[in-house]
Amino acid sequence: MKTGGELIVEALKANGVRRVSCVPGESYLAVLDALHDTDIDVVVCRQEGGAAMMADAWGRLTGEPGICMVTRGPGAMNASAGLHIARQDSIPMILFIGQVQRDAREREAFQEIEYRRAFTEIAKWVGEIDDPTRIPEFVTRAFAVATSGRPGPVVLTLPEDMLTQKTEAVSAKPYQPVESHPGPSQMQALEQLIAKAERPIAILGGTRWSEQAVRQFQSFAERFDLPVGCSFRRQMLFDHLHPNYAGDVGIGINPALAKDIREADLVLLIGGRFSEMPSSGYTLLEVPYPQQTLVHVYPDPSELGRVYRPDLAIAATPANFAAALETLTPAHPHRQSERTARMHHSYLTWSTPPETGPGDVQMGPVMRHIEANTAKDTIFANGAGNYATWLHRFHRFQQFNTQAAPTSGSMGYGLPAAVAAKQLFPEREVICFAGDGCFMMHGQEFATAVRYNLAIITLVINNGIYGTIRMHQEREYPGRVSGTDLTNPDFAAFARAYGGHGELVEKTEEFAGAFERARQSGKPSIIEIRLDPEAITPTRTLSQIRHG
């Protein structure tokens, strides 16, 4: 006979879980108690949004569901920020929520919410376990749903009295990821479409890739002389220094690349949904019938034809599709075309940081320093804000699993994601980019980094404003500043107060020393970079935007 709490933990262990993030609550004490006797790491966080974002980052960087546990009501609502990220980003994750006892349900008891109503839009599945004997069934299903087809977050709610009830149940067994493969006739059709195309391009995105798949795709791109772009915040899918790399298909796309996509005669969309941000507001491909011949490869058939009508739809995971590409042979021997070379050259020019800008700190040279002094396997995490442009445009990603950034544009993601990444890859350097606005949304997780001794480096790019919104405001309502100014703490002192290392950079030439000292400290660190608010984009100042 085991308690519901023990059965939950047993099912997690059976499914290979090594780590859970949580903020505790009295609603699931029995699970916490069962975790006491296991080797599962319990990462105690400071706010449930951060805890859920950590679970998202584990899911993102491993392909296995990240596990998060929170209490009912306010805990669950805080966690919804991370749930939404996992949903939009197709990340496998399971969120366990303590629930009120079964005989108090539907009375709006203390902190009671009906999650099947509240979270249906943002979770792939919401289940409540009423009977502890059914725990293995529900947990097994949660792993299957979170990882199959288009991955996503699953919510399981656990009534408090169910968790303390003793019962006998079957032993849980490990989940098997559900694979989908392209058929031989589809690969043949693809071969013919490529042979006919004069201006093809591939755009990589989504999840369910692997290091091997990235390598296989690279070799395919070489053999077929295919220019390759990476979708918004999926840059780690193709080596930016590879001669076939054409650039980042995201916010603020290189106009030359946007033109090449519009003028392409064949677009291979692999793994992503090509949603609003990568598609430049649904303008690069026409909805529902793109001008270009479209091949869409996606792990879930329900996405194929939902927005764009493809000429060839292939329901396959990117990893299995990339493996199948090895069977294709090009009609002509490989030779890099002038077009592919021109596109790569355009990318290199586009991603060269500017030397100058307004104010005493120049982000161009800061990026150049980072580029020259970090290893290929460094993991970069960020949230949302104009500061992220410096990273997305000027960092040349070269390796799989080196990026953790939310395509949902959720502020506050970078720090919890960096904490999660460092726990997974302690031997790799992890650098978080944040704005002053972004950092303060989940800055309290710096205490989690200190607690677990995770030597991440956080760059807080402080311009004293909610810059992205100020930029839009100055464009739409010039000179009418409303709701976008900020008053900030001393971020270096903040780092020290938490037990970490703090640095302040007020001039460009101070950055190199600050970066080195942060590294040498061996502690979680914050480098505050005071950026002139005029430096709102790499090429245009706030005043220029204000004056049209």
Ligand SMILES: Cc1ncc(C[n+]2csc(CCOP(=O)(O)OP(=O)(O)O)c2C)c(N)n1
């Ligand atoms: C959770 C959340 N709240 C609000 C927004 C809207 N928003 C997008 S960017 C931004 C400002 C970001 O400011 P900051 O982090 O300081 O970076 P900056 O743009 O100044 O570089 C805001 C408020 C959002 N994307 N996510």
